[in-house]
Structure formats: C-alpha cells, structure tokens
Amino acid sequence: MTRLRLATPPDFKFWATVGSHGWCELPPFGYDDATHTLTRIQQLSDGQIVYLTINENQMDGLSIHVEGAKGKLKTRQADEIREAVRRCLNLDQDISVFHGLVRDHPRYGWIERLGVGRMLSSPTVWEDLVKTLLTTNTTWNMTVQMCRRLATLGDSYPGGGHAFPTPERLAAMSADELNSQVRAGYRGAYLHELAARVVNGELDIESWRSRELSGTELFKRVKALKGFGDYAAGSVLKLLGHFDRLATDSECREAYKKINGGLPGTDKEIAAYYDPFGQWRGLVQWMDVMADYLQSP
DNA sequence: GCGTCCAGGTCTACC
C-alpha cells in the first residue's frame, strides 16, 4: 500500500463535498459515514486498477491510500491518482464568490458557515454523463440499482468490485446485450448510442471540461445528446463547474414548495425565484434541495 | 401470487 498526500484549499470541507449529492453511493465510489472515508476503484491509463481510500488529514489536506498497484507506484501513476481525486473533489474550483453572494442572505447564510457548495464529481465527463442519464425519469433507488449493474461491466479489481466501464466496453456490446445487464429500460439505447459516438470519435466529451467552453455552449452540447433534457443537462453542468442553469426535477419542486409556504410553483415561477442568483442559480437551487441534510448535525 | 397503478424526465408527433 502507498499513501499519497493531497493539499486542499483553505475553505475545503471534505465530508460536505463527499455528501454534496448522491454520487458517493454510486460505484465505483463507496463511503463510510462512521470513519468519513471515501473509496473508489480507479482504472489508470496503463490499465492497472487500484483501490483508493481517501481520508481527511487534520494536519495537511487529504490522505489517499492506494492498494492494488503492481510493484512500487510510479510517479506518473501517483500524479494520475492525485489528478483524479482533485477532479472528483473539485479542488480547483473557487467557490468564494458564491459564498460571498449568499453570506448576508437571510435564507442562505448557513451555506458559507458550513462551508458547503463544492460538488462531488466523477474523474471523467463520461462517467458523469452516464450516471446522470441513469437519474432521469426514475427513483434514486432505481438509479443506484442500475449503476450497480452497470459497474459490473467494468474491469474487476482483484479485491472485489469493478472500475467504471469504459465507453469502449459498452460500445463493444450490442444495445440489447447491454440493456439485459443494466436493465435501464428505454435509457439503455441512449446509453449505448452515447458510448458508440464517443468511441467512433464523433463526440469529444472529455474536452467539455475546458473552461473555454461557456455554460451556454456546454448546455447546448449536453442537450443535443439523446436522453438529456433540461434537468439532465443542468445537472451535468453543475458537475462540470457551471452553475448558471437550473436542473429542476421533482425534488427541486418539493424544495421550492417548502420555501414558498407550502405552495407549489410552476417551473417559470421557480426559475424567476432563482434568477437573482445569476451565474450561481443552479447551485443555490441545489442547496435548497440539500438544505435539511446539510444542516443536520 | 397476480394484476393494476404510479412515479420519475425525455422524446416524438401533433396542433
């Protein structure tokens, strides 16, 4: 086993980021609430599969325990692991402007006090797109089940579990074969099409992380994918660090109802409520969904 | 155990 260290920004809150939404429950992520540990089975670019155990180190940022590497971990592999964790925890993201925006807001002062607002993402755009697709038109429990079945298609880690399957792996299967494994219903065809378009070079989704791409352009590209409507595209944008789009789903409508004195609102009314938060509106909306959970002791 | 209803977003066809 090798232990790596990773420095974090001063305003970074590890467990608040891990619990920022449900991604930590979806393999190849795992977590332990008691020990505040995030785990992940990660396939490196050389094909090796490692098991990462990520903890907060009170003294200096994060500790990453790496198991499963063949021989001594090479510098290049260690750098790749650090980069993956950095992306997952969005360590390069500056959320101080967001905190400044909500600091004196009567409803949202708790956000900065608790240091929340940073989201847990996947190390690849591919994984975030696939998982988001599996959240559409279904319950969270079903999303977890579909992701678990999907994860078994990735290369296996000797100690148990699998790395997230590559687009090449899914594209190599027929759409029917894929869906008999994942049981994603009509989403299975969208998933297969996405994998095929990535593999044949039609889509360069990993470039979508570039900061040169505006939120508007990114939203357009995600929505052009089959199965990604307003909600899914808004969700993907948040994971990629753009918060100027809402991702209104049933949970968001419930959250709005709560802050609107128990009265439901139309999607237009909901959009108007979050409009004053400008480029951060999507994140404020998500904070409303997570408010009870994040503020619980 | 079986049948029916329902929830969850997106797509397509139609107006």
Added chain:
DNA sequence: GGTAGACCTGGACGC
C-alpha cells in the same frame, strides 16, 4: 411554442 402520450422499471397496493 405548447401539449399529449409513450417509453421502462420496480415499488406499493388491492384482491
């Protein structure tokens, strides 16, 4: 541009 109905799975419910 707006809307109705279909898509698919599995949980809840009634019989």
